[in-house]
Amino acid sequence: MTSNPTTPPRPFDVTTVFPQLAPLARTATRLHPRPGLPSPQDSSIGGPLLWPADEPWPHCDGPHVWDQHNPAPSPDDVRLQRRITEDAVRRADGNPASLRYTPEELADYQRARAGRPWPDGPIPLLPVAQIHLRDVPSLRPPGPADLLQVLWCPFDHPALPRTAVLWRTAASVTDVLTTPPEPSVIQSADYLPQPCLLSPEVVTEYPHSEDLEHEVRRQMETCRTWQVAAEPDEWDEDELTPEDVYNSSLSVAPGWKIGGWTRWGLTDPHPRLCGACGAQMDSLLTIASSEWGETSKSWIPHEDRDVSASSLNPYPEQPTMVQIADGNNLHLYACPASLEHPHLVLIQ
Ligand SMILES: [Zn+2]
Ligand SMILES: [Zn+2]
Secondary structure, eight states: OOSOOOOOOOSSOGGGTOGGGGGGOEEEEEOOOEEOOOOTTSOEESOOOOOBTTSOOOEEOOOOOOOTTSOBOOHHHHHHHHHHHHHHHHHHTTOGGGOOOOHHHHHHHHHHHSOBOOOOSOEEOEEEEEEETTTOGGGOOSSSOOEEEEEEOSSOOSSSOOEEEEEEOGGGOOSBOSSOOOOSOOSOGGGSOOOEEOOOEEEEEOOOGGGSOHHHHHHHHHOHHHHHHTOHHHHHHHTOOHHHHIIIIIIOOOSSEEESOOOOOSSSOOOOBOTTTOOBOEEEEEEESOSOOGGGGGGSOGGGTTOOTTSSSSOTTOTTOOOBTTTBEEEEEEOSSOTTSOOEEEEO
């Protein structure tokens, strides 16, 4: 990456047509993860954490939803498979048709796919994200904490994925744990984030249409000024409604991010109230299955618009290789009153 990813400007400022949206503007920080070699001192996805050597590593006791029919790979099996794919893609030099594996790679790949015995006992959590306040000032944790760490259990649970959210003061970690425990196997490669460095970028978001009052949504469907402003030709081509255009291009950014609004899709908006004090919770971290998709192409950073297929990552829109429930996002919410209050998790 030679320059930081930059989101193109929105097609137009939606508040010029709907001034009532202006007070609802929120800052989101797109993290723009890109594969790299983060150190424990870096902000990262899937990277080593700045973890005190004398602090116990978190584990999950389940219960887990075992799927004995699907082989469970070890983290190193997944890393090997990804490395083999990267090497083959690099050799193919941008032409998917000439993608070939060597016999040795094929044998290694098959061995890595064979799976391993399911584990007994508590499962060590995997690092998901580490964000320094210095890189994302909008984190704004109360108190002296300046480092957010998120881990998760790499197995399915009866309900939502099990995540751990920790805050600490980076300067207080002087003796760093160098070899954290790792699960012997993980349920799926989807749970192992590819180590990525971050290029945070602040953007402005407006609520997803499902979070807007009925009257505003009604105006969106009928306001002529708005329809002219929002390029009606494009709508006709793709048979999009004005609300679709608002949701895809003008409101909520896709991808991994801190803060901002939630892109609803699986369900209607869900109340996000703190289980400890009842406060309205803030969006903390969005863990995304992809950085952009069919309905959010306008958010593709300038620098990624002509990523060649010879890139080391064959899927430029999936730099972290994480998949949440078939292409959805995992949203983590935090209580603004106290870091001690439990966080909330939703899939959308
Ligand atoms: Zn678990
Ligand atoms: Zn609370």
